[in-house]
Amino acid sequence: MRGPENVAEMKGILEAALLTASQPLSLDDMLKLFAGRMERATLRMLLDELKQDWEDRTLDLIQVATGYRFQAKPELSAFIVRLNPERQPRYSRAVMETLAIIAYRQPVTRGDIEQIRGVAVNPNVMRQLVERDWVDVVGQREVPGRPSLYATTKHFLDDLNLCSLSELPPFEDFSQSEVPLSS
Amino acid sequence: MRGPENVAEMKGILEAALLTASQPLSLDDMLKLFAGRMERATLRMLLDELKQDWEDRTLDLIQVATGYRFQAKPELSAFIVRLNPERQPRYSRAVMETLAIIAYRQPVTRGDIEQIRGVAVNPNVMRQLVERDWVDVVGQREVPGRPSLYATTKHFLDDLNLCSLSELPPFEDFSQSEVPLSS
Amino acid sequence: MLVTTSEIKINGELLTELPLDLYIPPDALEVYLESFEGPLDLLLYLIRKNNLDILDIPMAKLTVQYMDYVDKMRAINLELAADYLLMSAMLIEIKSRMLLPTPAEVEEEDDPRAELVRRLMEYEAIKLAAQRLDEMPKVGEGFQVAHAYYQHIAEIKPPEVDVDALVEAWKNVVKRAKLNSNHQLGRAELSVREHMSLVLRRLQAGGMCEFSELFDFETGGLPKLVVNFLAILELAKEGLIKITQQAAFSTIYLQASNVE
Numbered sequence: 261m262r263g264p265e266n267v268a269e270m271k272g273i274l275e276a277a278l279l280t281a282s283q284p285l286s287l288d289d290m291l292k293l294f295a296g297r298m299e300r301a302t303l304r305m306l307l308d309e310l311k312q313d314w315e316d317r318t319l320d321l322i323q324v325a326t327g328y329r330f331q332a333k334p335e336l337s338a339f340i341v342r343l344n345p346e347r348q349p350r351y352s353r354a355v356m357e358t359l360a361i362i363a364y365r366q367p368v369t370r371g372d373i374e375q376i377r378g379v380a381v382n383p384n385v386m387r388q389l390v391e392r393d394w395v396d397v398v399g400q401r402e403v404p405g406r407p408s409l410y411a412t413t414k415h416f417l418d419d420l421n422l423c424s425l426s427e428l429p430p431f432e433d434f435s436q437s438e439v440p441l442s443s
Numbered sequence: 444m445r446g447p448e449n450v451a452e453m454k455g456i457l458e459a460a461l462l463t464a465s466q467p468l469s470l471d472d473m474l475k476l477f478a479g480r481m482e483r484a485t486l487r488m489l490l491d492e493l494k495q496d497w498e499d500r501t502l503d504l505i506q507v508a509t510g511y512r513f514q515a516k517p518e519l520s521a522f523i524v525r526l527n528p529e530r531q532p533r534y535s536r537a538v539m540e541t542l543a544i545i546a547y548r549q550p551v552t553r554g555d556i557e558q559i560r561g562v563a564v565n566p567n568v569m570r571q572l573v574e575r576d577w578v579d580v581v582g583q584r585e586v587p588g589r590p591s592l593y594a595t596t597k598h599f600l601d602d603l604n605l606c607s608l609s610e611l612p613p614f615e616d617f618s619q620s621e622v623p624l625s626s
Numbered sequence: 627m628l629v630t631t632s633e634i635k636i637n638g639e640l641l642t643e644l645p646l647d648l649y650i651p652p653d654a655l656e657v658y659l660e661s662f663e664g665p666l667d668l669l670l671y672l673i674r675k676n677n678l679d680i681l682d683i684p685m686a687k688l689t690v691q692y693m694d695y696v697d698k699m700r701a702i703n704l705e706l707a708a709d710y711l712l713m714s715a716m717l718i719e720i721k722s723r724m725l726l727p728t729p730a731e732v733e734e735e736d737d738p739r740a741e742l743v744r745r746l747m748e749y750e751a752i753k754l755a756a757q758r759l760d761e762m763p764k765v766g767e768g769f770q771v772a773h774a775y776y777q778h779i780a781e782i783k784p785p786e787v788d789v790d791a792l793v794e795a796w797k798n799v800v801k802r803a804k805l806n807s808n809h810q811l812g813r814a815e816l817s818v819r820e821h822m823s824l825v826l827r828r829l830q831a832g833g834m835c836e837f838s839e840l841f842d843f844e845t846g847g848l849p850k851l852v853v854n855f856l857a858i859l860e861l862a863k864e865g866l867i868k869i870t871q872q873a874a875f876s877t878i879y880l881q882a883s884n885v886e
Contacts, residue, residue, distance in 0.1 A: 276501040276519040280770035292525050318459040319774055331775040336459040342475050351785045360796035366823045398826040400884035402865055411823030420789055425820035429793050462774045513772035523770050536663055539756035547755055562664030562709045602765040612758050617751035
């Protein structure tokens with residue numbers, strides 16, 4: 261096989277190799293492309309040129325810890341991400357039950373929640389609800405330890421399309437509906 | 444997020460998506476990039492233009508069974524293979540013959556394959572082809588035992604750079620081999 | 627051009643020539659046969675190697691040899707032997723049919739070897755097809771596909787929750803806690819609970835709050851005022867607020883218990 265004859269050809273080989281590599285290419289990797297017939301300094305210069313060639317195009321040639329790689333420009337990533345829409349994550353049962361207890365029994369402490377669910381409340385569960393701005397602390401109960409009292413927020417009502425908690429299905433509705441013996 | 448404003452921007456989005464995709468993109472995939480605000484005909488036209496834009500560059504935009512993808516031009520492949528000099532392990536003759544039977548005679552059962560090859564099919568052979576996602580089960584034959592019917596996948600075509608099974612070398616070429624059985 | 631077969635090595639030496647009498651040393655049989663894909667492959671090789679006309683296969687000789695292989699293979703690899711045994715049975719059948727006098731009415735194409743010839747030809751075609759598939763360029767071997775990287779910058783969507791999911795969760799809680807009888811919650815009580823939170827939240831700002839400030843006389847309407855009042859009573863009962871009045875008929879002040 262003949263070798264590359266000019267700078268354009270060498271850049272072409274580099275470009276194709278970088279575009280088709282599944283991981284970043286180190287300088288040593290790229291020297292292999294030219295079977296040892298290239299100086300490191302030349303390679304660096306070619307990479308610089310290649311980087312500039314792509315400046316106004318769709319990808320960036322960037323250097324990361326393990327080498328060089330092409331990646332989509334950030335403004336295009338926003339479109340590309342549409343190809344693989346994230347599967348909507350779901351809250352765990354613990355999160356949903358904690359939320360339900362806070363919604364129906366507020367204001368409640370963690371102790372109340374633990375009493376009702378019969379298990380300890382993982383701090384992570386409360387954090388998820390607080391970070392979502394669905395639950396916040398509205399006070400402390402005046403007992404030893406002064407535990408925080410949690411309640412649902414207006415933002416929670418907004419996100420569930422409710423104007424007021426009283427629009428939640430009242431509990432009688434389903435405690436009765438469990439035995440619809442005669443219709 | 445604002446949408447793309449002109450043909451150049453739309454082509455840029457397409458190009459970046461195709462260059463970064465881990466598998467071929469179908470027309471439907473690519474329409475998602477534009478959140479449904481693009482006609483199929485326009486998309487095809489843009490793809491044609493993109494293909495031409497790259498004609499004198501380092502990659503080819505080609506169409507395979509499951510969609511479009513960029514791949515290194517053949518004359519550059521020779522350099523790129525130097526990055527991974529260790530050859531991929533080859534499949535055994537048993538695997539390749541089984542694959543050939545499935546490719547040319549599909550859909551077939553294991554029994555069919557055994558009949559043609561004259562030996563039992565090692566389960567390991569089928570496993571290798573299924574794990575590679577080159578072969579899968581497309582149904583059962585309605586005979587006692589309801590044996591599975593195997594066929595090749597689109598992924599098999601993609602990996603061989605084919606759009607359709609009809610692009611495989613015609614089977615007659617092998618049947619009318621140079622050496623007639625009776626000389 | 628002959629159909630190529632795999633290299634056969636016995637004791638490290640390449641076996642290039644197959645003896646014309648097809649004799650295979652017993653200790654080499656396993657190695658030898660493993661290089662074939664089965665009886666059809668071996669038969670095809672023997673025919674090609676010896677340049678036999680397939681229609682003149684020396685059936686008797688071949689059959690005897692096959693039976694000999696099978697005997698030796700039984701000890702080594704029963705599964706493989708079964709394949710060869712089947713082939714031997716086929717060869718014997720062909721041979722025996724050829725020995726029988728041919729009834730006059732039987733047409734010429736009913737040659738007992740026809741099926742064997744058909745199978746051999748089909749197998750040979752598949753063998754060639756397999757070689758061609760093997761030689762075809764494949765992704766990652768013959769050509770490389772674009773794999774550039776993209777930064778995954780999508781905002782992480784939080785889970786969706788609807789009222790039904792919330793109610794379902796509450797039902798589970800209640801079912802497990804067996805609260806049914808004691809803790810039925812009606813709309814009214816829910817409203818009270820909501821107002822308890824509202825009042826408490828307002829008092830967190832600190833300091834005293836006038837009792838009347840906690841009532842929205844403009845937009846509330848009577849039911850809401852009542853609910854609000856019930857909420858304040860409930861808060862007091864649960865010790866969450868302190869209610870103070872310096873003298874009769876003077877202003878009533880409220881304060882969250884936890885705020886000094």
